[in-house]
Each structure stands twice: as structure tokens, then as C-alpha cells.
Amino acid sequence: LAKTTQPISMDSYEGQEVNITCSHNNIATNDYITWYQQFPSQGPRFIIQGYKTKVTNEVASLFIPADRKSSTLSLPRVSLSDTAVYYCLVGDMLSGGYNKLIFGAGTRLAVHP
Amino acid sequence: DAGVTQSPTHLIKTRGQQVTLRCSPKSGHDTVSWYQQALGQGPQFIFQYYEEEERQRGNFPDRFSGHQFPNYSSELNVNALLLGDSALYLCASSFVGGSTYEQYFGPGTRLTVT
Numbered sequence: 001l002a003k004t005t006q007p008i009s010m011d012s013y014e015g016q017e018v019n020i021t022c023s024h025n026n027i028a029t030n031d032y033i034t035w036y037q038q039f040p041s042q043g044p045r046f047i048i049q050g051y052k053t054k055v056t057n058e059v060a061s062l063f064i065p066a067d068r069k070s071s072t073l074s075l076p077r078v079s080l081s082d083t084a085v086y087y088c089l090v091g092d093m094l095s096g097g098y099n100k101l102i103f104g105a106g107t108r109l110a111v112h113p
Numbered sequence: 114d115a116g117v118t119q120s121p122t123h124l125i126k127t128r129g130q131q132v133t134l135r136c137s138p139k140s141g142h143d144t145v146s147w148y149q150q151a152l153g154q155g156p157q158f159i160f161q162y163y164e165e166e167e168r169q170r171g172n173f174p175d176r177f178s179g180h181q182f183p184n185y186s187s188e189l190n191v192n193a194l195l196l197g198d199s200a201l202y203l204c205a206s207s208f209v210g211g212s213t214y215e216q217y218f219g220p221g222t223r224l225t226v227t
Contacts, residue, residue: 034215041201041221041223042220043117043203043204043220043221044156044203044218045218046216046217049215085155087155100146100161101205101216102158103155103156103157104155105154105155
């Protein structure tokens, strides 16, 4: 499984756009990029997933360049409630639903008033 | 539609004891995975159950065992507890035919070993 590298922590202010970049130099052809969000004392929550180019949903956007060696999670106009740990995961989507999630340490985002 | 539920919420055990944690998957899900999350770290995969069998296992000793029932619920058992087993234990459910990486997590069971 491809190893990921992301910043340990980030700070932002309410209303700003936050971009968290994840490096995954050894990403394989079958690998997808997925981001999870975790609030204190809760389980992680799926945010977004993509394979290439750009994916957008009601929560975030995911930008993936052509070489797929990195990806950027973009959170528009963050609020205090976006304070959480964000995990970037990379793995194979073609293994029949039996895959395990490999979490790194994640990025601790703190949003200030 | 109930999400993933776990019980108990909190648990305090003494070193050497045994513990059983329980998980009910999200409705419609058939696969249950267990993760251990130490303070300040990301969740670590313990094992995964599908069709009442352990399908995959992470780097955890045999003290960690599990079971999946016909209704897809699952148990995690830990024997001979060590102080280092203190962590948040998370259960996640998914559907084999669905997106591999969209797993739904429960709120976890906080285990403290003294």
C-alpha cells in the first residue's frame, strides 16, 4: 500500500479556504485517494474519494494532478466546526471490498475565530 | 436508519483481565472491521470479518480475536490485557459490493487498562 505524507498540523480562521496536501509518491495504478475526517472522541468519517483530476461534493473538493503523486483536499470557507483531524488514505479499489484502511497520523486542523 | 453502534462506551479493566467489545454494523452492511486508536495516533487495523470469517488481519497478536454473527454484528475479544492495550477501539462497517474505502465508523469504545 502506498505510503502517504501530510502536514502534522495546520491553523486557519473562520471563512478562509483550507488546502491540505498529501504526498503519495508510490501510488499504484489501481489506487484511489480517500480522505477521512475525525472529530475528538468520534470515529473517522468519509469525506471524499477520487482517482484523478477533480472531485467535488457538498463538503469538499479533491484535486489530483496528472501524475497522481500528490493530492489536495480543499475545504471552502471553514468554520469552527471543521476543527478536526484529516486523514489521507491511498489504496486499491479492486480487491473485492475486503480492503483495510491504512491511516497515518493525519493533519490536525485548528480553525480559529 | 441506525448507523454503526458500539458497546460499551467506556470500559476500565485491570492488567491480565479479558474484555469483549461489541459492534452492530450499519443496516445493509455485511463486513465489519476493527481498529485500535491510541491517543494522538491514527487508527490501526486489527482485523476484518465477512461471512462470519476473519478475512484479513493486521499486525496484532493472537490475544486479539473476534467473531461475526449471522446478523453481521461482531465482537472483539482481548485476552491478558496489557497497559498498552489502552486505546479507543473503533468498529467500521461496509458493504462488499460498495465502495471499498467508504467505511462507516462507530463512536468507539474507550478501553482503559490499569
